[in-house]
Amino acid sequence: MAEKEDRIKILTERVLSRFEDYDINPKEVSKRLSLLINEFKVPEEEAVRTVTNYIIKELDISPSETFGESPIKSISELSRSGEWVTLKVKVFQLWDADSPNVSQVGLIGDPTGIIKFVTWAKSRKPEVEEGRSYIFRNVVTDSYGGRIQVNINRNSEIIEIDEDISLPPREIEVVGALVAIQQNSGFIQRCKTCNRVIKKGICAVHGKTESYDDLRIKGVLDDGMNFYEVILNEENLKSLTGIGVEEAREIVKESLDRESVLEELKKRLLGYYFRVRGSRGNRYFIVREIEAIDGKAVEFADSVLKEIESLKKEIGV
Amino acid sequence: MDTFQRREVAKRVFAYELSKSTYTTSEGDRTPKYVLTPTGEKCNRVFMVGVLLDKEEVKPDSNFWRIRISDPTGVVTGFVGRYQPEALEALGDIQPPVILSIVAKLNIFEGETSKFLSIRPESINVTDTQTRDYWVIETAKHTVERIKRLMDGADEDTKLAKDVYMTDIGEYLSMVEKAVTVIKEEAEIFSEEGRGDDRTDDIADESAGLKETEEVKTEVGEARIESSEIEDIDLEDFEFEEEEWDLSDILEEE
Numbered sequence: 001m002a003e004k005e006d007r008i009k010i011l012t013e014r015v016l017s018r019f020e021d022y023d024i025n026p027k028e029v030s031k032r033l034s035l036l037i038n039e040f041k042v043p044e045e046e047a048v049r050t051v052t053n054y055i056i057k058e059l060d061i062s063p064s065e066t067f068g069e070s071p072i073k074s075i076s077e078l079s080r081s082g083e084w085v086t087l088k089v090k091v092f093q094l095w096d097a098d099s100p101n102v103s104q105v106g107l108i109g110d111p112t113g114i115i116k117f118v119t120w121a122k123s124r125k126p127e128v129e130e131g132r133s134y135i136f137r138n139v140v141t142d143s144y145g146g147r148i149q150v151n152i153n154r155n156s157e158i159i160e161i162d163e164d165i166s167l168p169p170r171e172i173e174v175v176g177a178l179v180a181i182q183q184n185s186g187f188i189q190r191c192k193t194c195n196r197v198i199k200k201g202i203c204a205v206h207g208k209t210e211s212y213d214d215l216r217i218k219g220v221l222d223d224g225m226n227f228y229e230v231i232l233n234e235e236n237l238k239s240l241t242g243i244g245v246e247e248a249r250e251i252v253k254e255s256l257d258r259e260s261v262l263e264e265l266k267k268r269l270l271g272y273y274f275r276v277r278g279s280r281g282n283r284y285f286i287v288r289e290i291e292a293i294d295g296k297a298v299e300f301a302d303s304v305l306k307e308i309e310s311l312k313k314e315i316g317v
Numbered sequence: 318m319d320t321f322q323r324r325e326v327a328k329r330v331f332a333y334e335l336s337k338s339t340y341t342t343s344e345g346d347r348t349p350k351y352v353l354t355p356t357g358e359k360c361n362r363v364f365m366v367g368v369l370l371d372k373e374e375v376k377p378d379s380n381f382w383r384i385r386i387s388d389p390t391g392v393v394t395g396f397v398g399r400y401q402p403e404a405l406e407a408l409g410d411i412q413p414p415v416i417l418s419i420v421a422k423l424n425i426f427e428g429e430t431s432k433f434l435s436i437r438p439e440s441i442n443v444t445d446t447q448t449r450d451y452w453v454i455e456t457a458k459h460t461v462e463r464i465k466r467l468m469d470g471a472d473e474d475t476k477l478a479k480d481v482y483m484t485d486i487g488e489y490l491s492m493v494e495k496a497v498t499v500i501k502e503e504a505e506i507f508s509e510e511g512r513g514d515d516r517t518d519d520i521a522d523e524s525a526g527l528k529e530t531e532e533v534k535t536e537v538g539e540a541r542i543e544s545s546e547i548e549d550i551d552l553e554d555f556e557f558e559e560e561e562w563d564l565s566d567i568l569e570e571e
Contacts (some may be wrong), residue, residue: 271418
């Protein structure tokens with residue numbers, strides 16, 4: 001029991017530390033935390049958040065005041081909704097707002113990516129212009145239709161800056177490991193009329209149809225910091241594995257199973273590193289060139305060792 | 318809070334560091350769980366390249382396998398069962414010792430007195446020394462970057478890692494140094510023998526496997542001194558989410 005009380009005390013202090021300039025009754029906070037955690041068995045983190053939000057609402061203060069500056073993040077780091085962040089961006093494109101509640105909508109970008117933004121009319125923020133760079137301070141992430149965006153509300157601030165923020169390069173190069181191969185990969189069949197992938201000879205649009213064989217891999221390339229969904233076509237696959245449509249037919253002739261082509265491709269691709277050049281599409285990374293890594297990784301050993309040596313000196317080991 | 322469903326990046330962390338990781342964070346019920354490592358990487362998924370030392374069915378005919386994977390820094394234990402169908406299928410044809418690439422989720426068994434990390438492979442594939450070399454160098458670079466952030470103490474994850482583990486920076490720098498040195502020396506041996514790039518994967522696989530097995534033996538010895546608490550784990554403490562099985566032999570080995 002005493003242990004529980006101590007825990008509540010610690011959590012109470014944590015909540016209060018965010019409201020140092022305000023006069024808040026600690027007993028009230030502890031009571032609420034204890035009710036949520038001990039009575040209702042709400043996880044601690046959720047309880048802390050709930051009580052914090054309650055205080056924010058009660059005192060009618062903006063999150064930017066209590067939490068200070070939202071951290072500066074790059075667009076590629078935004079991964080969940082409900083996060084308060086500050087972004088340094090260039091306005092890439094403005095769209096027509098289709099609702100009276102929205103004053104501006106469009107795309108903003110930084111070197112790591114491009115993201116949709118929405119400025120709510122009631123936020124009464126100044127309008128931004130295409131091609132200019134701004135700091136978007138205290139904006140909040142949101143997901144809409146399964147994609148992440150940022151909303152500008154009344155607690156946000158938009159400040160124009162002289163700096164010219166660059167947008168993601170048109171073509172990028174990534175070296176990563178193929179960490180997953182997704183469904184509808186392998187030795188597939190396509191509809192002769194529309195080229196869509198068909199299953200069991202039935203096209204989703206054209207019904208029973210004439211088909212032709214094709215090879216493709218939908219996969220995920222991962223460099224430990226980001227992941228890229230890639231589609232490899234027959235040409236890519238033939239150059240990497242030696243298996244093209246002809247070879248795939250041979251494999252099927254022997255094994256009498258179309259799936260064995262995918263198994264063979266997996267053995268040669270999954271968990272291997274590739275160097276890919278191409279551009280970012282809406283969802284998929286459009287591959288222009290792909291090759292296996294060249295096996296010269298060891299050449300970087302000395303520079304890593306040198307860096308370790310200097311860090312060791314720095315800490316005095 | 319509503320979660321944007323985004324694929325988790327597979328982080329690069331050496332086996333030694335993973336085996337020391339005991340702290341999990343989760344921002345809410347519907348957000349993914351992350352394991353925080355001693356140098357401050359938050360991982361939900363990892364990508365590893367290492368040597369399969371052994372595979373063993375946890376109970377006869379359970380088709381639930383325990384594997385041990387080693388890289389130049391240490392060993393992690395993994396479990397593969399019916400919830401990892403792709404990895405299970407691949408593992409069937411594989412015999413140790415052999416170099417594998419593994420994409421895995423992490424799991425921490427929590428006892429009352431101690432914790433124990435294991436990996437749950439999603440996919441497993443046999444790979445070559447070239448991939449292993451690349452992975453070691455890549456993981457070394459990522460780890461050094463994390464250590465630098467840890468020294469700056471600027472971001473929240475590394476600050477938390479420092480508080481939780483009281484991370485000894487020198488220990489982790491030495492770990493990376495050792496891994497890179499092993500890879501570099503092996504490459505030098507091969508080029509001295511005049512085989513260079515001509516080495517066939519089979520020969521390289523075999524010798525690398527043996528070499529690393531030796532490496533591991535010494536490592537396990539060191540680990541025993543450092544983390545004798547593992548031996549004290551009361552097995553009754555662990556709640557198994559998948560199936561009941563006996564952990565006693567793993568823990569004795571460590």
